[in-house]
Structure formats: structure tokens, C-alpha cells
Amino acid sequence: MLTVTTIGYPRIGKNRELKKAAERYFQGSVTADELLQEGKNLRWQHWQKQHEKGIQSVPSNDFSYYDTLLDTAFLFGMIPERFRSLPQDPIIRTFAMARGYEKNGHKAKALAMKKWFTTNYHYMVPEVDDSSTIGLMGHKPLTEFKEALAYGFHTRPVLPGPYTLLRLTRFSGKTSAQTIAAPLIEAYRKLIRALGAAGATWVQLDEPCLVTDVSEEDQAFFISLYESLADPDAGVSLQLQTYFGDASPLLKTLYALPVQGIGLDFVEGISTITSLEQEGFPEDKILTAGIINGRNIWRNNYQKSLALLRRIAAIVSSDRLVLAPSCSLLHLPYSLGPETDLSPETLGALAFAEEKLEELTEIATLFGEDKAEFHPLFLQNQQRLEQAARIPGRVLPDVRRKTEPLKGQGFRRFPDEATRRASQSQRLKLPLFPCTTIGSFPQTADIRSRRRAFKNGDISMEEYTSFIQQRIRDTILLQESMGLDVLVHGEFERNDMVEFFGEQLEGFLFTKNGWVQSYGTRCVKPPVLLGDVNRPRPMTVDTWQFAQNCTEKPVKGMLTGPVTILNWSFVREDISQQDCLFQLALAIRDEVLDLEARGCAIIQIDEAALREKLPLKKNQWESYLTAAVNAFRLCHDGVRPDTQIHTHMCYSEFGDILDAIDTLDADVITIEASRSALSLVDQLRQHPYPRDIGPGVYDIHSPQVPDKNEILHTLQVLLDVIDPKRLWVNPDCGLKTRREEEVNAALRAMVTAAHELRQDFGAS
Template sequence: MLKHNLGYPRIGIKRELKNSCEAYWNNKNDLNNLFEIGRKIKKENWEVQNKAGLDLIPCNDFSFYDHVLDMALLLGVIPEEYMSIHHNNPMDLYFSMARGFQKDEWDIRAMEMTKWFNTNYHYIVPEFDKTQKFFIFSNKIFEEVNEAKKIIKFTKKIKPVLIGPVSFLFLGKEKQRSFHKMDLIEKLVPIYIQIIHKLQNEGVNWIQLDEPILGLDLSDREKETFKYAYKEIGNKISSEILLTSYFDGISENISLLKNISIKALHIDLVEDSRQLHKILPFLKESNINLSLGIVNGRNVWINNYANSIKKIKKSIDFLGEDRIMIAPNCSLIHVPIDIESENLIHKDIKNRMAFAKQKIYELIDLEKIIKGDKNILLENKNIIEKYKNEFNEKVKKIEISNENFNRKNTFEIRQKKQKEKLNLPIFPTTTIGSFPQTKEIRSIRNKFRKKIISKEKYTKKIKEFIVDVIEKQEKINIDVLVHGEFERTDMVEYFSEKLQGILSTENGWVQSYGSRCVKPPIIYGNVNRMDDMTIDWICFAQSRTTKLVKGMLTGPVTILQWSFVRDDQPIYDTAYQIAWAIREEVLSLEKNGIKIIQIDEPAIREGLPLKKKNWKFYFDWAIKAFRMSSSGVKDETQIHTHMCYSEFNDIFEHIADMDADVITMETSRSKMELLKAFSDFSYPNEIGPGVYDIHSPRIPSVEEIYDLIEKASKKLPIKNIWINPDCGLKTRKWEEVLKSLKNMTEAAKIARIKLVNQLS
């Protein structure tokens, strides 16, 4: 029974990769230093997995920014505008694709970014041309194999990881509408075969091809593309191909595996354990081995060994032990690195948790149990039972009624009242919430957390930051202001520290995109609001201006999705508990005179199950949770929500069901493409299509922003359009932010003059 891993966290235990990348971008270190940090992280990762006793260890799962972008460079999928710069420096070319490039005569936007299936990881979207050519451009994967040889020693244990050809095409987008991206498969597959042959020449035996699209509802075209690709690969490759899928079951697509030549198939038994009874009979008459994705790579709770052993034994009985492999269900990039770096978590909760390193050792434990070690099984059972008895009280049920999740009147009635009450101009301008988190701000928060400074001194300093940001916004002439969120480390972590039943970690960092790392909170018990969470800061900000200041909250679905959630009760029970807590805060803000309240839900799309048959159940509780949090206010109080970096085209009716008065969204990277779908759907409420890409350091011009506003005005009623950035501004620098926002408000002024005649 082989033990293996699909991928390991690449940020470093102390976020070394983040710090090194950002220093490089700021010209504070050079490529040699950057590469040295990368080598150090890879070495540590390989050593951990090798020491634990894995039989196969992933390679090429490391990335300086994004593994999909790495794949694009490997295959030469580089838009022409980027090829014209940095042609002598592949890393600067790479980072320009991810972040944009603005210097001297160059002004090139970053490539589009979206969510990796239903996770909070963001990837750079490959762009395909009708005449697309594929070729081996990057040597990263081959260089890493040679690095791994020096650490792992036994080359046969090295398992290079590649995104499979069909999933790679699926994840990209066509630059023209005159062709379908799947048409490129005949050009693409030969390059994959070249890559695999080169890896074989390096002595590699196993190669992991990730095809997570097998968990989706595939079109006939996608199915035919898959069959073609793997027939071609099977005919020309003798390596041990491990075909992996994750994030959902593959039962509906199992027929695609007939007559293809692979050594092993990996399935996700965490997300869909029921598929096992269909997969085992299918594989029994084949020569394909089965990899059981049995350790949860997306949550932090320890494995229930008794449940896992049942699945392993059933599989062994069907296929024989020599045909069974065990692994996490997906890459471990979605969990923190090592639970032993946490010192403040209650020991009984900590004993119930496993981060990436511990999950590797869970595979070792499962093998020992199969070989007869009953003590490990008993100890695991005792830990789970003790946690359940001590920390998981009886589930607190939230009563659901129409009164709890419906506004008093329709949007049309509310909009009229809000126009009169708020008295905002056409094309009102605002930001999404956060402003730059400088080193000084982070230092103040850190000192307060460590009790180096008093609460009084901390409060005084945060208020100074708020006064400053209010003055900056007034000077730029933004219409609806925000308080800047200087008291918040993260939009979810902040609320987790204010709510009962949720804890924060010290070092539980997880990569969100590029150098952006987050610390997902851990929901371990019933969630309750103990006191006001935002009132003092928001009301202070409002007291410093005659303009409107938004109350800023994180929505229940996003708190849920961006946390590690307790696994001992239905997820919707936890969602409703959070929603009720946010509802209480919303009503307190309204009571204190705040007229606009934003409840961010950027994660509403990523929580969506991959298969449409499961959508109705998800949306039933997710939309109710949002509406529960937002529906207790008066008609005159305007509720905003924010979403970003996901595909929304297929869920507009559900977004409309949220019934937020205003929704703000990312649209600048996609050049307002999303708005056509909003227009076709006839989205009824107000919308702020992002006109400024905050994930890139480049500064958009007035003309560029005006062009986006004009495009929006052709798709949406002018009276319903807001002007705002794509997302919060906390990761940007002040010099970028002030210039960009000034250009944004100038563009809005021009639009009010030039486009006002279009007002119906």
C-alpha cells in the first residue's frame, strides 16, 4: 500500500516566500536571494515528507506565485504583450503576468485572476489565442526534479505534479470568440508527451496529472477532449501515470476512464465517500490502481481513523493491498503547515487538530493500523470523544421564519426612500473598505496584542489613522467614505476574535494568492455575538465627517467559507449561528445612526458545490444566511455587499435573491465582460462594477477608468451604477492608492457630464 501526497504548502513556516517575493518586487533583494529562499522551502518540504516515510513525494508543487501560471509558462502560453518585455528575465516576465507592469513607456495590466474551483485560492487565468502555439518555455519542473534528487536521494520516490491538459484548457479563456479552447487539445498533447519524456530521462517513474474537472458536470465536447488526450498520452508514455481528481466525486464521469492507459486513479473520498462503491467494481477488472483521498486536505481536524480504515479495508478486499494507495484528498496548500507552531490553543482542541505536517503522519498511522496496531486506533477514538464531550455543546438552533430573512418592502420602494435619504450624485463613488496597512499600523496592532502598549494608547493611534483616512477621502472627493479597517488584521479573523466559539491561530497561514496569506479562524463550538464588534470605530469615523460612512462587516457565508469549520454538525447550522450574530451587529449599527452598511460576501460563489445537482441545497441555506444577517433594517438603510474573483455568470438569479441594495464586484481585469451577463439577466438592484484592479501595483489612468464606466453605462441603467475599486486596498501602497482613487473620482465627474443625457 503506497503512501503519497498530492502537494505541500509552499509559503514557508514563517511565510519566507511572501517576504522574499515582496522584497524582490520592492528592489530590496535580487533573484539569487529569491531563488535561495525557494530552494530552502522546497528542501524543508521534501525532508519532512521523506522523513515521515512517504513512498512518493510531490515535486513541482512549489510555486513563486501560482501553479497555474507556472503551467502557462511551461507550455509557452504567454500573451504577446508580455513577451515584448523582460525577454531576458523569465521571472520578471512571470511576475508581470501576475501583477502587471508599469514603468517608463510600459503600461501592461495584470492577467485575469479567479478562484481555484470552490476554494479561496486564486489562480491566474491562462489566455488562449485561436492560433495558439505550445512549446516548452520554462525549465522549472526539470530543475526541481534535479533539486529533489539531492534531497530525496531515491529518484523513484520523486513524483512530479502537472495540471492535466484538459483541466489546463478548461481553466483558461479564449481571447477571441471564433474558436473553442478545447479545440487546442491536438496541439497541446504533444507538448505534454515531450515534457513527460524529458522527466523519464531524468529517471522519474511516477508522474501526477491533476484533472480536477472530472468532478464537474462535463459537456460532450469536454468528454471527447478528455478521451482523446488520454488515449494519445497512453499510446506514447510508459511512465506510471497517476491521474488525480479532487473537490468532488467522479462517478458520473467514470466511463471516461475506459480504455485509457494509466497506472493509478486518485479519488476524493472526503468530499464524496459514496463514489467508492461505484469505482471499485469499475476498477476490479482493470489494471488500474486506486489512490484513496482519505485525509482531509481542506480542514484542520484530525482524521477519524475508524472511518478511514473501513474504506481502506473495503478497497483492499476488492482490489488487493498491492493495488491500493492512500493520500490526502487534495493538495495540502489549503491548510497551515504545522500545528506544533501553535502555543495558545487549548490542549484538548489542539489534540483534535492536524495541519499539513501532521496529515502526512496520519497516512503513516493508517498503514500501521492496517498492519495491526490497535493502540493508535484507540487513542484516536478517545481524542475525538473527549473533544465532543468537552467542547461541543448541544447545537444552538436558529429559528428560521420569513420575518427573519425578508426586507419589509421591495427594492423599488427601498430605492426611492434611499435616494431621498442619502442624497448621493449619479455615479456615486466609494471604496470597498480597507485602506493600506502600513508597517506602522501592523506594529501598533502587534504591540497591543502582545500587551506592550495600553488599550488607551492603541485606541488613540487607531483613531489618528481613521482621522487621516477620512481627510484623505474627503480631499479626493469620494462620496461614501469608509473608516479604513486599521484595527483589523483580516476581514474574517477580526470577527472571529469577537465571536464566541471561534478561535484564531498564531501561525496558521495559508496562501490565498501570490504573496497574500491569510490565517483562517477555526470554528470549534456554537457561535455567539458577545458584544458590539465595530460600533465604536464606525461611529467615531462618522463623527469626523459630514459625508456618509459605511459600516463594514463580513458576511456569514464568507466567515464560514474562510474558516475551518467544525465537522460535527451540519454546515448550515453553523451558518445560521454566524448570520444571527452579524444581524445583531447590523441592527446595532443602524441604531447608532449608520445609514449604509456593507456585508461582504466574496465567498458566496466559492462555496458552491461543483455539480449543479447539489446547488439548490447550498443556495437554500447560503442565501437565507445572508438575508438573515441583512434583513432586519429599515427601508431607508442601504445594504451593500461585495463579491470578487469568481465566475458569476451562472448564478445571477441567486445573487439577485440576496436582495442587497448595492452589490460591488470585480470587473476591471476582465474589462467589464461580466456586465453583459448582468445586463442579459436584467439584474434589478444597484451595482458597482470595479473600475480599478487593486491586485496590481499599476495606476489606471482617468481615460482608462472612464472607458470602463462608459462600457458599464451601456449595459446597466445609469441610476443603478456605483464607481469603486475591485476590492479592498489593504495590500497596496498609499502612493498607488491616492493616485488611482483620484483618477477614479475624476473619471466619475467626467461621466456625470458626458453620460448624464443617457439617464432614462
């Protein structure tokens, strides 16, 4: 039987215990020791679960109280100067780097946050300045290895590899990846020697950056890092692990490295098997083959996996072959156990993290059978897949007939942007530097409690609707009192910007406990796109109409775009993503036209996740962007010239795709900017954006409240690259995760700054 391993495991807890403990710690209701104990409990549970399911090689150090890359930066002294004077306690300092810090007159802005490759997980961007002292400053991987050993688990410590760590780090001053490489590698060597002395036999170094575009210069740097890392006296074997794509162009380079194991992704790396057959595999190394999808929740097809595994085994002998998921199971919910409301057919079609462990061991068992196709495990798998194909709603003929003619079409809005702009200006009569928010307002405990009571049947539809309407009315009045120019209804009826729409569209499945970590304590419960998508009725029109009736100022209609709905769902694999996008876009277009018919003058179609699934290699960008642009343009196809279409996007590294964003043909874009240190300014200087734009002027992911002068400074910087007549003023993102007092203070400061700027430009 093959050795079976995992690359990493979910860490938030089966019932989000880590999230809840961390939030109580932030609130001061539990101590740091109590938080640390909860982490220890969870680690034991995760090691024990993997061991019970037959995983022979279990990882450690894949646990984090906030983010693994942040832990690694802290471990190696990658700490910017603004955090140096903080208390030395690791918990205080790491949370400060993640969330920002403001206490006793000391204020430090949080590290930037970005999406982890093409996932919906976010990592904290390590930051190094000239004052940073690189070296081994902590002992977390060693402590957790020893902790596991005390429980009887001989684990494989996992670390981000040095190349990926340096590629993802932000440098300031004279420092660079090259200038800190030597002390960083020495720190890695020191840690690996300590792990070896403690009894570790393998250490896993994750290098997902190897599946991106790697230049010759990058490749030479990567090789130099690993040649320097080699330490025969450490007594530890190194496993270099890649995932999220195809590392085939670098196979020969990987083979020549002084590492003892190589992990390859055979799921997203679709050409990996062909390259392996062409290049062979070294006889002195172990291959960890990722053949189970670690990012999607569908049941594995054993017939296909066994066929792939046999092709691999024709090149790599069984004693040098390890079976694994394609990546860490961090990106999946824990278990199907709580999903008692799902039909047997649907349950049979799904596999969460716990079920993925079972799939790994079952495939390993079947691989050792002479006639695997007659084994009960194989037959059960085939039966589940056949039942899944017959799930009701999987195919809706009417939807297929609507989407089929759309294939290969582009969509164009008439008239041109300049004519529309004049028409919208006459209708809306907005001031210079119009102030708005992205959409959501704080989701308080009271709101969550009422929503839960309604779902549980404890209060009636009338009671719930009355409560939501009162919150909308109060929020409209609050925005008017602040002086905002374009208002929102607050989205109090929405649990999540994707789930809310998915619940009203045919084709989606929702779980009870399918939580996945998005960042820190933020968890999401992605919908499952199970069948064809259809909108049976309007979804937002009545709520928007109620909000608009509360004010004479324009209230935005708030929708989530098809790309974001798709990217933030677990997507089906039986039809193309292009077909899924068109089905979603048609549903959103119906909603747009219904809002417009009721008199909605501004409709925001959020594409927060547009860049999230941008392929990691540039030669694959065109097809993705073409599909995304066509889907968005289909959403506003047929809209009147004086209806203003907005969109919102997160994470503003868009300089290289601004042309594609322009072709979305939205009238206004709001975009994250403050968390990324206004890197958007440099991008806009190189690639001017010709439409109205609202770069975020303060970071909503941090509890810090900006003052007027900070926001005014940000606006003045933005005016260097944006026409004053095209600059909107807004936060980075929605406000649902923040406390009301934080939001109110920040928005008042934002509006005050905008009003002062208007006076400077001679506008009232």
C-alpha cells in the first residue's frame, strides 16, 4: 500500500473554535493563555483525526492563529520598524502586524493583505525595511513538532519555502530579496538543524511561486537559495512542495536540487503527468503526487485517479511514491458529518476535508488490488458518481437554450462612455468628490441574532422584515446626517454577498457547517454550484425600493457579479466555467433591468474577486479575462444611458489588467487602495484609467479609525494621477465586519476630508 500524506489541514476548528476564541481574546474576555490552550486543543484534534483516517505522514506547523506567512515572517525577524517598540509577546505583536495597533499613543498600520494565489484565502504580506534584522527569532515550528511528538505523532514540519517567502515580501529602503537572502537561509538552516536534533526526519518547504511565471533570473536565484540551504549534517530530508498549478517547465531544475523529495500537483497542473513521462523522475528522490483535488468539494472519481496513478507508477516505483491532495486542505470545510439535511445522492457527490482523507486511503488500498474495478470501494465510488449525475436540477433545458446562443459573442453598451457620463451627470447632479460606501454596514450581534431567529422559525416573516426595514431606515438617516452623497441600504438582510444571491437562485446548494477560513477570524461558507442557474423572481428590488423611499438622495442597487459568485463558490466540474458564467450573468441582468424599471439610477455590480482567479501564468490570462469581461458586460446589456453602472474590486494590483477593467464598460469603479500602501497610484501613473474611480481611502480590515488629515493626505496623493472630476471618495471595502463606533467615526472623517477638498477646488 502506498504511503499517504496531507500537505496541510484546516485549522479554524470543526465549529470555528479558533475564530471564536481569537475574537473573545480581542474583546478581552479570554486571556492569551486561554487562546493558546484552544490552539493546542485544535492541533491535537487535527493530528488525531488525520491519524485515525489512515494518514501515515501528518504535517505540523500548518496551524496558525492568524496566517502562516505572517508567522514565518515573525519567526525570521521580518518585522518593520513601526512594530519594534510593541510588547515582545508574540501573540500581541503578530496580531498587531495583522490588524494594526493603536495604544498608549503608539499607532502602527497593519501589514498589507493579499489573496493567496488563486484561492479565496488571504495572506499577510511580509514587510522588510532597512531596520529589519533577519535571523531565527522564534521557535514555533520546533515547539509544535515537540508537542505532536509528546502526543505520539511523528510529524513533518511545514514551512513556506525561502523562494516563495522572498517573492511575496514587500521591501522598502535599500533592502531587497538578494540582500537578506544569506541571513534568511542561515536562519532556515538553524531551524532545520534544531528540528533534526529534536527527531524530525522530513521538513516540507512550500514553494507555490514555482507554478507562476519564473524568469531566468528568478530561476537562478531560486537555485542559489537551495544550494545554500543544503546541510548534510542536519540529518533531515527536505521535501520541496509545489501546488496550485504546473511546475513542469522547472522539472529538470527541481531534479537537480539538493532535496530528497518533490511534491507536484497533478490536478491543477494538467500537463504535469505528460512532462513527467517525458522527463522521467530521479531514482534518488521521493515523489509526493497530489492527485486528489484539495480545493473543491466534489467526490473523487477513483477510475480516473487510479488511471493517473498507474501512469505515475510506471515512472516512479511504489516505494518512492507518496499519495497526497493537490494542496493543503485548508481551503475546504471540515466534514460532511453535520450536513444531515442533504439527500443521500447529494452527500454521495461531495467530499470535505475529512472525506478527502478517506479518499486518499481508499485509493491507496485500491492501487494495491489486482482487480480494483471489482472492489467494493471502487463500485461504491462509481455508484455515487452515477447518482450525482441524476440530482434534480442538474440540467435545466430552458436555461441551456438561453445560454447556447451567447457563446462566442461579445457585448457592448450604447451609447459611448462620454455620452452616458453627460446623461448621468444631468440626472444625478452629484458634487465634486462624491462620497459613498461600498455597500454593507456593520452586521451587529442583534442583526445576526434576528436573522438566526427567522431562519429557525422563532420569529415571523413580518417581524423579521419590520426589523430589517427599521435598520435600513436608521442607516439611511445616519448617512444623510454624515453628508454622504450616494447612499446604500446597508445589506442587513444579507449574510454574505454571494450566499444571499445563491439562496434565491436555482442551482445552488447551501451547507449547515461548510465554513472555510478567508483570513484571520473571518470565515465564509461558500455555496455549492450544483446545477444550472436560474432566477425565478426578483431578489433585491423591494428592499431597494423601500430604502429609496426613505430619502431623496440616490440609493445604490447592490448586486454581486457573476465572476465573483463563481469564484467564491465551490464550482461544478461537469460543465465549463464559461457556461456557468453566462448562466449567472443572465440572472444578474434580469435583476439589473428590474431595478432600473423601478427607477434605480445607480446599480453596483460587485466583482470583488475578478483578479482572484486570474491564471498564475500570463499566457493563460486572455481567455480568462475575455470570459470575465463578456459576463460582466452581459449583466448591463440593454441598460439606459442615464443609469450609472458601478463595480467594486478588492486588492488593487490591477496595473497589468487595467485595459481589461476598462473594457468592462462600468461607469464608476471603486477599488481597494489603502491596505496596499496606495500602490494603485504608481499603477495609474503608468496606466491612466479613463473613467470615474474611487480608490479606498481607509482600510476596513483594521480596527484603526483614520482621522480627517490622514484621509485628506490620501486624497491629495490620489489627485496626482486622477482627474478631480473623476475621483470618488469611499472606504476600501464593505463595512460589515467593523464595529458601529469605528465605522461612524471613520465615515465622518472621510466626509469632512472630502468637503475640505471641495472648498480647496472652489466647489461647495
